[in-house]
Amino acid sequence: MIHLSSSNKNAISPTRANDFPGWYQEVVKSAELAEMAHVRGCMVIKPWGYGLWERIRDLLDVEIKSRGHENAYFPMFIPLSYIQQEAQHVEGFAKEMAVVTHHRLEQRDGALVPGGKLDEPIVVRPTSEAIIGASMSQWIQSYRDLPLLLNQWANVVRWEMRPRVFLRTSEFLWQEGHTAHASSQEAMEETMEMFRVYETFARDKLAIPVISGEKSQTERFPGADRSFSIEAMMQDGKALQAGTSHYLGQNFAKSASIKFLDSQGELKFAFTTSWGVSTRLIGALIMAHGDDDGIRLPPTIAPSQIVIVPISREETTQAAVLDYAKHIKQLLEQAVFSDEALRVRLDDRPIKSVDKKWQWIKKGVPIVIEVGMRDIESNSVSVRSRLSIGETDNVGIDALAPMIENELVRIQSTLFKDARDFLDDHILCDNLSFESASSYLASGKGFLLAKWCGSSVCEVGFRDQGATLRCLPSSLEATGSTCVVCSSPASQDAIFAQSY
RNA sequence: CGGGGUGUAGCGCAGCUUGGUUAGCGCGCCUGCUUUGGGAGCAGGAGGUCCCGGGUUCGAAUCCCGGCACCCCGACCA
Numbered sequence: 001m002i003h004l005s006s007s008n009k010n011a012i013s014p015t016r017a018n019d020f021p022g023w024y025q026e027v028v029k030s031a032e033l034a035e036m037a038h039v040r041g042c043m044v045i046k047p048w049g050y051g052l053w054e055r056i057r058d059l060l061d062v063e064i065k066s067r068g069h070e071n072a073y074f075p076m077f078i079p080l081s082y083i084q085q086e087a088q089h090v091e092g093f094a095k096e097m098a099v100v101t102h103h104r105l106e107q108r109d110g111a112l113v114p115g116g117k118l119d120e121p122i123v124v125r126p127t128s129e130a131i132i133g134a135s136m137s138q139w140i141q142s143y144r145d146l147p148l149l150l151n152q153w154a155n156v157v158r159w160e161m162r163p164r165v166f167l168r169t170s171e172f173l174w175q176e177g178h179t180a181h182a183s184s185q186e187a188m189e190e191t192m193e194m195f196r197v198y199e200t201f202a203r204d205k206l207a208i209p210v211i212s213g214e215k216s217q218t219e220r221f222p223g224a225d226r227s228f229s230i231e232a233m234m235q236d237g238k239a240l241q242a243g244t245s246h247y248l249g250q251n252f253a254k255s256a257s258i259k260f261l262d263s264q265g266e267l268k269f270a271f272t273t274s275w276g277v278s279t280r281l282i283g284a285l286i287m288a289h290g291d292d293d294g295i296r297l298p299p300t301i302a303p304s305q306i307v308i309v310p311i312s313r314e315e316t317t318q319a320a321v322l323d324y325a326k327h328i329k330q331l332l333e334q335a336v337f338s339d340e341a342l343r344v345r346l347d348d349r350p351i352k353s354v355d356k357k358w359q360w361i362k363k364g365v366p367i368v369i370e371v372g373m374r375d376i377e378s379n380s381v382s383v384r385s386r387l388s389i390g391e392t393d394n395v396g397i398d399a400l401a402p403m404i405e406n407e408l409v410r411i412q413s414t415l416f417k418d419a420r421d422f423l424d425d426h427i428l429c430d431n432l433s434f435e436s437a438s439s440y441l442a443s444g445k446g447f448l449l450a451k452w453c454g455s456s457v458c459e460v461g462f463r464d465q466g467a468t469l470r471c472l473p474s475s476l477e478a479t480g481s482t483c484v485v486c487s488s489p490a491s492q493d494a495i496f497a498q499s500y
Numbered sequence: 501c502g503g504g505g506u507g508u509a510g511c512g513c514a515g516c517u518u519g520g521u522u523a524g525c526g527c528g529c530c531u532g533c534u535u536u537g538g539g540a541g542c543a544g545g546a547g548g549u550c551c552c553g554g555g556u557u558c559g560a561a562u563c564c565c566g567g568c569a570c571c572c573c574g575a576c577c578a
Contacts, residue, residue: 009539013512021572029511036570095576127578161501161576168577221578229578241578278578313536354538372537382537392537466574500577 011293011362020236027286028165030362031295041163041170045279048363049166051303052282053173057153059205059300060175060277063197069149069177074131076155077122082130085255089129092222096158098124098170124157129223129248129274132178133256140180140270143262147190148180166283167240167500174278180258180270184249187271188226191247194275195228198243206281207298207416208232208288209423210242211447211495213471216459221274225249231470231495233423234287237446239470239499242284245275283500288419294362296386298415299408300338304345306404307360311353311372322348324376328369328400335401337408361389366411367404387411423447427495431480434461434487437496441467444498449476452494453483461485462496470495 012030014022028034033049036042045053061071077100084090100123104116125131132150140148157171177194181187195212202208210230220227224246232242252258253269262268289296299305308329312321325346332344347356353370360368370382370392381400382392385407395403426446437448442465452458452469459469462485472494483490 011539019572025571040569092577156578158577162574172578174578244578276578280578311537313538352538352540354540358539370537374537 011358015292016235016290023290023292024283024287025165027290027295027362031364033282033286033295034165036163036165039170041160043165043169043171045173048303049282052285052297052301053279055301055303056205056277056281057175060197060201061153063201064151064175064177064194067149067193067197068147069151069179071152072150073152073154074125074128074135076125076157078125078128078131080121080123082134082256083123085130086223086252088251089223089255093126093158096160097126098157098159100124125154126156126158127274127276128152128154128156128176128178129252129272130256133252133258133272136178136180136270136272137256137258140258140260143182143260146180146182146260146270147186149177149190150179151175151177164283164500166286167280169279172279174276176274176276179273180253181272182260182262182268182270184271187249187273188247191226191228191245191273191275194273195230195243195245198230198245198275198277201277202230202232202242202281202284203416205298205300206285206288207300207412207419208242208284209416209420211423211471211473211476213473213495215244215471216456216469216494218456218459219469219471221246223248223251224274225251229471231497231499232284232288233419233426233447233497234284234500235290235422236287237426237444237498239447239495239497240280240284240287241470241499242281243275243277246273248272248274289415290364293389295364296415297364297366299366299412302343302364302366304343304365305337305408306332306342306344306367306369307356307365308344308346308369308371309353309356309360310346310348311370313353317373320376321372325371328371328381328397331397332401332404335405337405338412342404342408357384361386366408383407385411387414427476429476429478431478432484434485437484438462438465441465441496441498447495447497448484449473449478449493449495450484451478451480451482451490452492453486453488453490454492455483455486458483458485459494466498467496468499470497470499 012026016023032046034043034045037044099121101118101121102114102116105112106115153175155171155173160168160170163169179190199212202210210232212230215227215229226247228245229241230243231239234240250269252272258270259267286295308325310321310325312318329344329346332342335342366386368384375381380394380396383395384392427449428440429449441448441462478493
């Protein structure tokens with residue numbers, strides 16, 4: 001190992017410890033992931049950030065399709081009357097709906113003003129249950145038409161009060177699955193199946209450990225009978241809902257009239273589900289894995305896993321170094337990580353190599369390979385892992401491909417392990433008094449795993465501490481036997497935390 | 501929509517309290533030389549409606565009034 005780092009200076013500031021929100025924004029900016037657009041609450045997703053979304057999309061799309069779902073596309077404009085059909089749905093989304101009321105602009109006194117008022121206002125989809133339900137009602141007549149398994153990759157709009165890039169923007173990208181089934185049991189199985197897909201995806205692809213569980217009644221999706229979420233922990237101890245799966249029962253079937261004749265000739269309402277993850281996952285990646293030098297990307301998700309930086313300041317050697325770099329690129333593209341060929345990028349931009357190095361570190365590329373004349377002469381390269389940016393490893397070409405494959409595996413598993421250790425270290429599961437639990441939650445340093453009696457009064461017992469009931473975990477058990485809020489006998493386990 | 505904060509070069513900021521040369525600094529950018537496996541050095545250079553509008557004044561980045569935007573903390577949420 002050669003130690004090259006001559007200073008303790010971080011690539012970005014502030015640090016996580018000094019100012020976590022400021023750090024988050026600086027990571028987004030310095031990694032060129034996105035920037036806020038001039039339209040309030042909207043973001044411009046830049047190529048590197050969109051590359052992350054493309055990875056998420058491509059990997060998840062395989063999982064979705066392999067379970068029999070087909071992609072389709074529905075309009076982003078929804079007639080107001082469709083939205084009005086499901087009462088809970090209306091209540092949940094009305095406050096954040098963008099409404100289109102005109103269909104034309106007119107010149108008036110030198111300014112463009114809306115003209116052509118619509119008879120019925122159109123809302124921009126905040127989610128597509130309503131409009132997909134309308135199609136489902138036409139497409140489904142018989143039990144032979146079921147199950148109907150759809151998914152769409154789309155943008156949605158929710159007029160948010162307090163936008164934060166990737167975490168809460170007025171427009172965001174997501175995937176929304178919508179299915180209809182003949183029986184409650186089958187719909188419930190679908191809900192759980194996709195829930196497990198998200199849980200596994202977060203763990204194996206994003207390297208983010210999650211706590212999965214059912215949402216309480218008050219936290220449920222508007223219009224759902226049951227909602228399930230995966231909750232990830234950010235490095236400031238707050239929870240981030242990273243994916244949801246909903247069992248909608250017959251609520252939307254009734255409001256959209258999704259009916260079918262069963263095998264006995266009886267007309268019945270279908271049972272529907274919906275499930276989604278969004279560009280918020282990129283925010284989760286940042287806050288789960290980032291360090292004080294920027295984002296750190298799990299190799300599975302990195303748009304480029306390896307960046308090769310040629311080092312050749314003398315013009316006479318540039319061609320040779322570039323050729324060598326291309327050779328290394330070809331060599332590595334034969335190697336494999338997670339059943340895919342390595343994604344290798346050669347950075348031959350005409351800027352200083354040391355600047356390139358720092359740029360890629362801030363962008364979270366798992367491995368940067370630096371090559372120069374010295375490497376050519378010794379038939380080797382310098383390998384710098386994102387896990388230890390201050391050192392490089394000199395690796396002979398013969399050993400390079402397997403070494404890189406191993407290092408990518410190590411990075412993927414280390415990021416997951418570190419995140420899991422952090423999660424484990426920041427879940428308090430002692431049997432606390434209400435006062436102790438309150439002060440712990442108010443500090444915002446982690447999750448509380450505690451017993452809950454199930455009452456909606458106790459559910460919001462930590463409202464003053466800024467904490468809510470995140471989910472009722474399916475695989476964790478709290479100590480004690482009484483409700484952390486009211487002290488009456490309780491059997492349900494609950495995760496309380498501050499959240500994004 | 502409440503409470504606080506901030507708007508000055510691409511980015512980060514100083515100057516404002518107590519109005520007074522040509523508005524500065526660091527980083528970045530451009531040119532040249534030096535350096536040449538490392539977040540380099542020297543010299544020169546480009547880049548500003550000091551958020552917008554009004555007011556006070558001989559004179560406003562600075563004081564006053566009114567807007568707007570962004571950030572942080574709440575209420576709301578993927």
